[in-house]
Amino acid sequence: MxxxxxxxxxxxxxxxxxxxxxxxxxxxxxxSTEDSKAGCCCSGPATRMRRRPVAW
Structure with a gap:
């Protein structure tokens, strides 16, 4: 997030x-430049990601 x-x-x-x-x-x-109140899908080359563990 x-x-x-x-x-x-x-x-x-x-x-x-x-x-x-x-x-x-x-x-x-x-x-777009319209506001969104609901989660909208992003477009572009980096729209598929993998989760990676992060140490704090």
Whole structure:
């Protein structure tokens, strides 16, 4: 999960990236500048990710 000032990105169990929040500058990565109240799928080359363990 990644949180910006007015938007959030999340990695789903199947590796898809979902985004929601304000999108005036296209920060949701969905080829739009419309805000999203529901998780929308991101587009582009990095939209499939793998989970990696992180040590704190």
């Amino acid at each position: 990644s949180v910006g000032c007015d938007h959030v990105l999340a990695l789903t169990a199947d590796g898809a990236v979902k985004a929601w929040g304000k999108n005036a500058e296209g920060q949701l990565g969905n080829d």
